[in-house]
Each structure stands twice: as C-alpha cells, then as structure tokens.
Amino acid sequence: MQLEVDTSTAATAKVAITVPSDEFQKEVQSGLRNASQHVNMKGFRPGKVPMAVLEKKFGDGIRREVKESFVQRGYGQAMEEHGLKPMAHPRLNPAELDLADDGSFVVEFEVPLRPDVDLPDYKGLSITSELEPVMDEQIDTTIGEIREQQSTPEAAGDDGIGEKGFVIANLSFTEGEEKVFDREGMRLNAMSVPPGVDGDAFAEGLKGAKEGDQLTFPMTIPDFVENEEARGKDGTCLLDVQQAMNLTPPSDEDLFAILGEEVSDMDGLRAFVSARLGEGAAERENNRQESALLDQVLEQCKFDLPQAMLEQQTEARLNQLAQELAGNGTSEEDVQKAQEEQRPTAEAEAAKGMRALLVVEAIGEKEELLVTNPDIETELAAIAGRNQTTIEEVKEYYEQNNLGQQLAIEILEKKVRRFLRESADIQDPA
C-alpha cells in the first residue's frame, strides 16, 4: 500500500491511498479463505465450500470489507506518520471506492485538521458590569403579574365581565347566510381576538358581556376557512356566550400563603420578589459577560478553519432553516431564496461556532478544565428537572441519539465561560 499525504492546504490534509492489484487480490483471497472456515452452506460440509462458489456468493461483500480495511489502515497510518490531528473523520462516498481498470485500488480523500490555536492572554480580561439594581417599579409590576397569575375565575353575574375577564363562547363566522366556520367552548378575552376581527372593536364589545349574550362583530373571513370562495370576503363573527367570568386576584393573605412560609407580610413579599429579580438579573448579566469575554478571546484568535468542514456546517444550518420554513408552509421557491439570502450569515455563524469550539477546547486543555462523570450526572439531572422527566430517560435519549459528546462539549463550554468570567477584571459601572 502506497500512501501520499499532502498538507499544503490550510487545515486540510489530502490523503491518497494506492493498493496494487496483486496486493488487493491477495487480501481478498485471504478474506475468502477465512470465510470458508466459518461459512455454513447447504449442500457443503463446513470448510468444504469451493472458492469459486464463495467468490460468487460473498465476493462483493468481502471486496467491500477489504477496501474499507485499506482505507482505515491508510487513514490511521497517515495520521500517525505525519502527526496529524483530525478534527472530523473524512466523508467517503461508497461510489468513489471502485477498483481501477487494472484491478488496483486507488482512493483519495480530504481530512479536516484541527488548527493550532495560538491562545491570546485570556486571563484578567477587562469588562464593565451592566448589572442594575432592582427598582421598586419592577417589584410592583412583578407583584401585579403574580396577582394576575394567581387570580381565580368567578362568574361575572349581571354586571358582565370587566377588562380582565373572559368568556367561554361558541364562535362562528358567517358570510351572508352561510356559516363558514364554528368552534364550541372557546375561551376568549380582550387580548385573544378572533382572526379577521378588529381588535379594538372586539375588546370594546366584550366589555360587560354576560352569560347568554350574543355578540356580533364585523370581520374579514380569514384564509384558514374550508370554503375557499368565502376567504377574504366581509362576514360576521358571532359569539354565543356560554359563561362570563371575571378574574378575582387573591387577597394579600392568600398571596402570602401561596408563596410559602418565607413570605408573611408585604415587606417580606417585596424582599422575596426583589431577591428573585436580582437572581435573574445576575444570571443574565453573567451570561452577557461570559459571551462578551469569549468574543474578546475569539477576536484575538486568528487561525484557518478546514474549508470542507466549514461548508458542511454551513449547509447543515441552511438545511435546518429550510426544514423550519417548509414546516411553516413556505413554498420551495421561497425556501431556496431564503437559503441563498441567509448563506453569508449562516457561514459567519458556522465559522464563529467552530472557532468558539476550538478556543473553548484549547482553554479547557490548558487550564485542565475536565468534564467528569459527576459533571455529566449533574447536567443530566438539570436537564431532567427542566423537562420534568427522569435522569434515566434523559440518559437513554442522549445514548440513542449519540449526543454524549455534544453534552460533554456543552459542559466544557460552560466551565470555560465561567473560568473566563471568574478570572476577568470586572469593573463596576461608572
């Protein structure tokens, strides 16, 4: 087997493997002899199947195995002899693995190489904190939101519903005399306006609605109705109100009870909300600082990326975009147009992602930030908690989808980002 390795292209090695015909045939014959000892064929005693019969039956499979074995050996030898660090395995098209006319096996492939990352000084990077104190207005708004969330619906009675009330109603759209759409038991309020109806008019009309009311609103028939002819025409939206409910916020005492023992009075509630808002703001600020610090490091790091891998990553992003658009019902033509428009952005994002990955790995290696089994267990537990499932199910999902390495990279990235922040010079805002 002859091996040629060309590393003249940046971050890519071109490997050419040539196996002469006689060497290849020898290997195939050896494979057939080996198979003859194990094959159990009807009409033949074990080990007595003639080579010609084996060749006819298993020749193609064995030749394919021999080709793969030469490719693997050649790839391993090339990496070892030239001290190359591959970033990904080469992608080989099986159609390219044909024998030449003279029976020799010649294959050429490119291996994306891990570029040498020359890390800049990443400790003590300067950044200004943008963390702002929690304001009283924020606390008031949040308390208002909690009250709204904890409100209980009560029948509106003769006064009808207020601004924040809602109705359970049978909804129908009519165009002329024909009913083109109807749904029963829909929950509607001033914010959930049926499509094609003016929002302000709907909110106004809904005020004071009572059980048994029949409300009508002028509308434009939306495009989702089954009757194609009615679409876009003027029509009427009819609401047959079955129940009218107002939302009653909990009293202060009830609210304190809902929030637990930690809160017993209004000052306690304000302190509780302030602490939660502060925690959220601090987490967001930490994330912002970590991203900004990683960006600083990335800006100072200049290295070539393997072109083939960059193209592959870009295509993956564009394919994902295409899938999303197709899922939303976008036409094929528009999907292609969007893909072309987004290509530069996708390429920039792919390049940034790959750079970030390499820099994160380089910093992790230098600072010995290892991803340990307890780290993985903790992360899996956190994922299980977020998705309200068990760790076993999360583990099974990650194993089935082969996402173990992806998870390890994510954990490493978190560790490196935290390291950058903890070793940075964070200045308070002026």
Added chain:
Amino acid sequence: MSQHLDRYYQIIKQSHVTEKATTDTHFRNAYHFRVPTDANKIEIRHAIEALFEVKVTSVNTAGVKGKVRRRGYVKGQKPDWKKAMVTLKEGDTIDVI
C-alpha cells in the same frame, strides 16, 4: 415458442449446488438441477439448450425419494423430486449461483 418457454421455466426449477455437483462440474462439465418428477431427458435437454444457450451432450436423471419427517407421533414425508445431471459440450458453461 412461448408455450415451450413456459414449460422450460417449469422444468428448470432450481440449480442444485452441492459439493458433489461442484466436483461434477469441475471434472466433466456437468451441472445439476432440480426438475419436476414428470420431466423427461429430452425436454430437459431442450430446456437447458434454450434457456442457457449451450450445447448439451448428455442428460442423466435420478428420482429421489422424499425424506421421512416425523414430529412426535405424526409421521410425514417430504415430496419426491428429480435430479437432472446435464453434461455440456466442452467449453460451454452455466452461471448457476
């Protein structure tokens, strides 16, 4: 002709590839086939010559009794079958596998 072809395809049921058949092919250019029990040597010769475009020099046949099979008390028998050993003119071959 089409009627004949139909019959020919019925006659050559399958090639019979065994150690013995392979040896026979090697030493005297003879190929073994499973044929219907009612097929005669003449139509076997015609079928082989028409389907594989070869020249047949001789046809030998052998009726084979189906093996007795039993499962507990229940006794049964595999169907009888016929083997045709067809010798070809030197240089002619059939791709039987």
